[in-house]
Amino acid sequence: MNDHKRKIPTNIITGFLGVGKTTAINAMLASKPESESWAILVNEFGQVGIDQEMLPDDDGVYVKEVAGGCMCCSMGASLSKTLSVLIEHASPDRLIIEPTGLGHPEGIMDTLMNRSFKDILDVRATVCLLDPRLLDQEEVISNKTFQDQLSMSDIVLINKCDLAAEEFIEIAETSLNNMFPPKQHVGRTTRGLIDLKLLDVVREGKFCNQLPGSHGHAPHHHHNHSDPDVWPEPRSPIKKIGNGSGFYSCGWIFHRSDCFDYWKLEGVLNGIRGINRIKGVIRISSDWVLFNRVQDESDFDKVAYRRDSRVEIISPFELDWEKIEREMLACLIDA
Structure with missing residues (x-):
């Protein structure tokens, strides 16, 4: 039983309508450690709650349902109170949140990581389930919620691989492995089976390098960067430099609390001459944006990603990375 002296590991299990989220949570509960107590917060878009009835009512499992809307939108104002009551009642060793398949998950993440819960919750991996057959439906792949669910996730599991054609599975894998920021793990599964170790590939906001090969096949590069176990402090980003095939790259990872004046930062990034590509996911006040420059x-556009800010530059020649870093840091503002 959790005594609140340590933070509660917390995961969001997301995915579009019908991808198998409730089935996946049932499978996780069936394999959870017997000594642990888990709390499950389920959100349904409809007015009549059904998902709660599909989850077990066993010792060590506490289920709370929020029906009648998306708890990250119309129900957002009451989410903090609902979470507080659930945590107080269940005192769980782990908290699992299943948003509606029609919900924008970034609102939930903002609530979980705000000041009210920063000393209570350890927000770990967000897992998104994907039915690859959805990629053949234009109304789904153009849906902003669908895009946000993939964007915010740390891990994407391609589910229902026993039902989908190999062609769709391979298309999904290729697309997911090319996303920015990169996923911590892209895998295949059936019947919503999730290896419980995947829930902890993020701890205290830091990615854990415990799943070798989870990023797909990376190109051959020479890298010169910091210890992978060192993580950024506020206003002190981690820099990673690489080169190969006649190109040079440099990427920065900023602490989640670092907040930028977007227009100043855009001026810095657009002022760099001769680059091939600049990509960035950037925190600006309460929102986050994806910056994309080709030559x-x-x-830029709003993005659901919430883990940290990061910028990556690819150039045919080596740039003054230190100067660029100083200029970006000068764009930081108080959140």
């Missing part, structure tokens, strides 16, 4: 053309 001299750039744009």
Whole structure:
């Protein structure tokens, strides 16, 4: 039983309608350590709650359902109170949150990581289930919620591989392995089976390098970067430099609390001459944006990713990375 002296490991299990989230949570509960107590917060879009009835009512499992809307949108104001009551009642060793398949998950993440819960919850991996057959449905792949669910996730499991054609599975794997920021793990599964070790590939906001080969096949590069177990402190990013095939790259990972004046940072990034590509996911106040520049053309859009800010530059020649870092740091503001 959790005595609240340590933070409660917390995971979001997300995915579009019908991908098998409830089945996956049932499978996890069946294999959870017998000595642990888990709390499950389930959200349904409809007015009549059904998912709670599909989850076990056993010792060591506490299920709370929020029906009648998306708890990250219309129900957002009451989410903190609902979480507090559930944690107080269940005193869980792990908290699992299953948002509705129609819900934008970034609102939930913002609540979990705000000041009210920063000393209570350890927000670990967000797992997204994907039915690869959805990639053949334009109305789904163009849906902003569907895109946000994939964007925010640390891990994506391609589910229902026993039902989907290999062609769709391979298309899904290729697309997922090319996402930015990169996923910590992309895998295949059937019947929603999730290895419980995957839940902890993020701990205290830091990625754990415990799943070798989880990023797919990386190109051959020479790297010169910091110890992978060292993580950024506020206003002190981690820098990673690489080169290969005639190109040079440098990437920075900033602490989640670092907040940027977007227009100043955009000026810095657009002022770098001769680059091939700049990609960035950037925290600006309470929102996060994805910056994308190809040669001299750039744009940005709101993104669901919430883990940290990061910028990556690819150039045909080596740039003054230290100067660029100083200029980016000068764009930081108080959140």
